[in-house]
Amino acid sequence: VSFGDEGCNLETGDQYNTTDLLDFRGCVYINVHFTFCPAQVPVLQRSNGPALSGLVTIATYLVREANRAELLGESAEHRAIVQQWLEYRVTKVDGCQKEDIKTILKDLNTYLEDKVYLAGNQFTLADTLMYYGIHHIIVDLAVQEKEKYVNVTRWFDHVQHYPGIRNHLPPVVVLKNRVYTGSHH
Amino acid sequence: MTKDGVQGAAEETDQAQSKKGLKKQQKEAEKAAKKAEKQAKLAADQQTTDEDDFAKDRYGVSPMVQSSQRLDRVLVRVQELTLEKSDQLIWVRARIHTSRAKGKQCFLVLRQQQFNVQALVAVGERASKQMVKFAANINKESIVDVEAVVRKVEQKIESCSQQDVELHVERIFVISQAEPRLPLQLEDCVRPEGEGDEDGRATVNQDTRLDNRVIDLRTTTSQAIFRLQSGVCQLFRDTLMNKGFVEIQTPKIISAASEGGANVFTVSYFKTSAYLAQSPQLYKQMCICADFDKVFCVGPVFRAEDSNTHRHLTEFVGLDIELAFNYHYHEVIESITDTMVQIFKGLRDKFQTEIQTVGKQFPSEPFKFLEPTLRLEYQEGVAMLREAGVEMGDEEDLSTPNEKLLGRLVKEKYDTDFYVLDKYPLAVRPFYTMPDPTDNKYSNSYDMFMRGEEILSGAQRIHDAQLLTERAIHHNIDLEKIKAYIDSFRFGAPPHGGGGIGLERVCMLYLGLHNVRQTSMFPRDPKRLTP
Numbered sequence: 001v002s003f004g005d006e007g008c009n010l011e012t013g014d015q016y017n018t019t020d021l022l023d024f025r026g027c028v029y030i031n032v033h034f035t036f037c038p039a040q041v042p043v044l045q046r047s048n049g050p051a052l053s054g055l056v057t058i059a060t061y062l063v064r065e066a067n068r069a070e071l072l073g074e075s076a077e078h079r080a081i082v083q084q085w086l087e088y089r090v091t092k093v094d095g096c097q098k099e100d101i102k103t104i105l106k107d108l109n110t111y112l113e114d115k116v117y118l119a120g121n122q123f124t125l126a127d128t129l130m131y132y133g134i135h136h137i138i139v140d141l142a143v144q145e146k147e148k149y150v151n152v153t154r155w156f157d158h159v160q161h162y163p164g165i166r167n168h169l170p171p172v173v174v175l176k177n178r179v180y181t182g183s184h185h
Numbered sequence: 186m187t188k189d190g191v192q193g194a195a196e197e198t199d200q201a202q203s204k205k206g207l208k209k210q211q212k213e214a215e216k217a218a219k220k221a222e223k224q225a226k227l228a229a230d231q232q233t234t235d236e237d238d239f240a241k242d243r244y245g246v247s248p249m250v251q252s253s254q255r256l257d258r259v260l261v262r263v264q265e266l267t268l269e270k271s272d273q274l275i276w277v278r279a280r281i282h283t284s285r286a287k288g289k290q291c292f293l294v295l296r297q298q299q300f301n302v303q304a305l306v307a308v309g310e311r312a313s314k315q316m317v318k319f320a321a322n323i324n325k326e327s328i329v330d331v332e333a334v335v336r337k338v339e340q341k342i343e344s345c346s347q348q349d350v351e352l353h354v355e356r357i358f359v360i361s362q363a364e365p366r367l368p369l370q371l372e373d374c375v376r377p378e379g380e381g382d383e384d385g386r387a388t389v390n391q392d393t394r395l396d397n398r399v400i401d402l403r404t405t406t407s408q409a410i411f412r413l414q415s416g417v418c419q420l421f422r423d424t425l426m427n428k429g430f431v432e433i434q435t436p437k438i439i440s441a442a443s444e445g446g447a448n449v450f451t452v453s454y455f456k457t458s459a460y461l462a463q464s465p466q467l468y469k470q471m472c473i474c475a476d477f478d479k480v481f482c483v484g485p486v487f488r489a490e491d492s493n494t495h496r497h498l499t500e501f502v503g504l505d506i507e508l509a510f511n512y513h514y515h516e517v518i519e520s521i522t523d524t525m526v527q528i529f530k531g532l533r534d535k536f537q538t539e540i541q542t543v544g545k546q547f548p549s550e551p552f553k554f555l556e557p558t559l560r561l562e563y564q565e566g567v568a569m570l571r572e573a574g575v576e577m578g579d580e581e582d583l584s585t586p587n588e589k590l591l592g593r594l595v596k597e598k599y600d601t602d603f604y605v606l607d608k609y610p611l612a613v614r615p616f617y618t619m620p621d622p623t624d625n626k627y628s629n630s631y632d633m634f635m636r637g638e639e640i641l642s643g644a645q646r647i648h649d650a651q652l653l654t655e656r657a658i659h660h661n662i663d664l665e666k667i668k669a670y671i672d673s674f675r676f677g678a679p680p681h682g683g684g685g686i687g688l689e690r691v692c693m694l695y696l697g698l699h700n701v702r703q704t705s706m707f708p709r710d711p712k713r714l715t716p
Contacts, residue, residue: 143573143590173574179593 055094055129056086063125071125081119085126093133101137105149108134112151116158123162131159138172147180240313244320246359247330260330263297266347270335277302277331277352278360280403282371286321293320294345295331295352299405299542301345304333304352311355320354326363326371326400332356368397374404377546391702398707398716409542410704413532414692416539418483420531421504424524430479430508435468437461437485441666448490450499461487464685466617469507470646471673473681479508486687491711495700496638496690500709504691507683514619514629514645517682518605521643522558525603525633525686529554532695540696549697552602552635559604561595563627566606569594580610580626592637607631609644616660617653619645619682633684635694643684650674 044052044061052058063071073079093104108130112118118126138146138156146153157174160166261275282296289308294301306312306320323329333352341348373387374394394401401407422432438452438459450461465482472480486503506524510516529552532540540551567577570591577587595604611620611628621627630644647653650671657664657671664671692704702708707716 142586143593173572175573177597179573179590179597181597 055090056083059086059125059129071123071128073119073124074122078120082124082126085118086129089126089129089133093130104134105137105145105152108152108155109149110151112155116155118155123159127155127159128165131156131165132169135169135172139170143175144180146174147178238313238315240311240316243311243356244316244358246362250360263295263300263302263347266302266335266350266352268337268349271337271350272334274332274334274355277333278328279331281323281325281327281329283325284321284323286317289314289317291317291321293354295329299408299538300347302347302350302352303338303342303345304331304354306354306357316357320357323357323359324363324365326367326403327359328361330356330358330360367400369393369400371400371404374401375406375546377548391700395702395708395713396716402706405542406546409539410692410696410698411706413536413539413543413696414688414704416532416536417528417688417692417695418504420528421481421483421524424527424531425479425481425506428479428520428524430481430506431477433469433472433477433480433482435462435465435482435484437487439467448488450487450489463488464503465505466685467670469505469683470670470681473507473509474648474673474676474678478679481506483688486685493711496693498689498701498705498708498710501690501701501705502688503685504688505683505685507681509679509681510645511680514680514682517643517645517684518560518607518631519557521641521684522560522605522633526554526556526558528691529603529695543696543698547696547698552695552697553596553600554603555599555601559595559599559601560607560631561604563606563608563610566591569598580612582610582613588634588639589637592634595634596637602636603634605631605633614644616656616662617644617646618656619647629682631684633686635691636697638690638694640691640694641684641686643682645680645682648674648678648680 041053042055042058044058046052052061060072063069073082092100096104117123118130134152134156138152141149153174156172160169160171258276260278261270263277263279266275266277277295277297279295279297279302282294282301284294285292291306293304293306295304306317308314308317331352331354333354333356335350336353338349338351342351369389370387373389376388378388389401402411426432438454439462440459449463451458452461453459464486465484469480469482482503482505484503484505485500487500488497489499490497506521508517508520533552564579566583567579570577570587573590573594575587575590577583583591591606592602596602607630608621608627609630609632610626611618612626614628614630619629621629628644630642632639633641633643647656653671653674654664657667687701689701689704689708693699693701696704698704702710
């Protein structure tokens with residue numbers, strides 16, 4: 001576990017104290033970033049209770065512990081949508097093959113056409129974990145592909161500018177204007 | 186079975202057999218009768234054919250033109266069949282593009298290069314039933330001589346280039362017959378890509394076209410493309426002549442590879458070997474040293490590059506320029522860019538018909554350029570790419586995807602499809618490139634781009650034998666092989682520079698096409714040596 005100005009990073013296999021996390025500025029640990037390691041399931045060892053395993057489980061637990069439950073959704077429906085995207089992250093995005101990337105981007109692009117956030121009208125844990133989940137995909141996209149999946153790019157650019165989110169991840173450049181306007185090439 | 190039974194059975198069989206036999210006989214008789222009837226009818230028809238064909242002399246297959254007589258007949262161009270010629274009786278020689286019989290009429294579309302016109306053969310005073318039938322059965326692509334009256338039409342004929350008139354045929358003769366089965370259909374050749382898929386109709390793939398190039402070149406699109414290409418050559422020559430350039434011819438069989446040994450074709454030359462010139466570079470420069478001051482040449486260039494891409498050919502036409510300058514190589518850049526701009530303007534002003542024709546099958550944005558031509562420095566280009574998220578080193582060459590992306594960024598920022606990138610890093614340029622005077626990481630060299638693809642690579646050349654030798658050594662080049670080249674600079678050489686463009690690539694990019702084989706009449710690539 002390492003603490004920075006904006007948050008902390010939990011590496012798989014880390015051990016730490018829940019109270020430490022909560023004390024840190026009273027901010028929630030929404031920066032739960034697990035090193036991309038498809039074979040391993042992250043485990044949170046706790047000093048005052050059983051260990052918790054699973055990305056979504058741990059993230060959700062930390063959010064509640066920090067009294068930031070609004071990041072999980074307000075209404076029942078809202079909460080369901082947040083969970084839906086958390087599940088999408090873990091089942092579809094993590095450990096995906098090269099062939100699946102196109103489908104993921106297409107799904108997200110269609111979904112985000114008329115939405116600012118993944119769930120409802122506010123920032124939620126869904127946005128954070130999806131950002132971390134697809135960062136490695138987006139960072140490798142060519143300008144033309146970023147323009148093709150314009151809604152994903154817009155959402156991604158929005159999230160990466162949120163204070164405390166990007167941390168040590170490299171920023172992805174998003175151009176202000178389209179350069180691929182024609183139909184060819 | 187009893188004996189009686191057997192006999193009975195036999196009798197029955199006999200009866201059955203005779204019944205069968207009868208039936209068979211009957212059938213055969215019917216068949217014969219029908220056949221006789223048919224034959225009689227044919228004979229009768231034939232008689233009618235011979236008897237009633239009052240138009241016998243007004244149609245048929247002409248004997249092969251062997252120049253037996255010189256007819257003083259004027260053949261009107263299809264392009265000239267307009268309302269002006271209404272009611273005139275004229276002769277036309279064209280190809281049968283399509284023919285469609287409908288009862289007592291036959292509609293033909295006659296085609297001549299980019300132009301076509303509708304023609305009608307109808308049973309009446311001038312044409313007989315047999316003549317209409319003959320016209321309907323002429324094979325497509327056959328060349329015919331047609332005498333007809335030009336008639337105004339009530340409704341515009343949208344599918345033809347000549348929309349206001351149609352021909353009412355009085356005489357039709359086949360001058361050169363085409364075989365009935367064509368290797369490809371011309372309508373399929375000009376069909377735009379998307380359209381084919383939707384209606385389930387075919388488009389023709391490139392290899393098939395190239396294998397049957399003679400027919401493919403007859404299409405309106407091909408005719409337009411190569412007329413435009415001819416225009417590019419002419420504009421290139423005219424512009425440079427007007428600037429006081431001299432056209433030169435350089436040898437294509439040479440003793441040493443000019444651009445490096447890897448991509449050169451070897452030919453056997455009597456008891457030794459020689460090479461096919463990869464560019465006229467050496468000779469252009471020698472002409473400058475021989476005081477021709479400003480020269481250009483148009484000729485084949487041979488590159489043995491095993492690249493199977495949309496923009497590489499093993500043989501293409503190079504349009505090369507070289508000129509001496511007074512004090513700064515930017516004088517050269519200005520001369521070249523001005524020439525290019527004159528070509529673009531000439532095409533825009535005099536070849537709109539061709540540009541529109543090509544655009545029907547291959548739609549694209551019109552070509553945009555600025556005056557004066559946009560010139561960016563290499564470092565600026567790198568900065569623009571980095572701003573867009575590309576990671577590259579200061580002295581790194583531009584990869585093709587980065588060139589294309591930079592083209593897009595430049596288009597978005599400056600609204601031009603044509604620009605110059607100046608001051609390339611020295612490390613990625615040929616040994617004869619003049620280094621920059623202040624920063625030896627860079628050079629006095631430039632590339633020019635159309636729609637994000639490179640069309641010209643040029644530079645100020647080293648005109649000092651000493652420096653040239655140093656640079657050659659630095660590039661590990663065998664000095665023996667380029668002795669003659671270095672010698673040309675030993676006896677006073679003016680500062681000079683130049684560049685060369687590929688004719689096919691320039692045409693392809695001007696028209697917004699996507700494969701250089703479309704702008705090469707009989708293209709050569711690693712996989713194609715014929716036609």
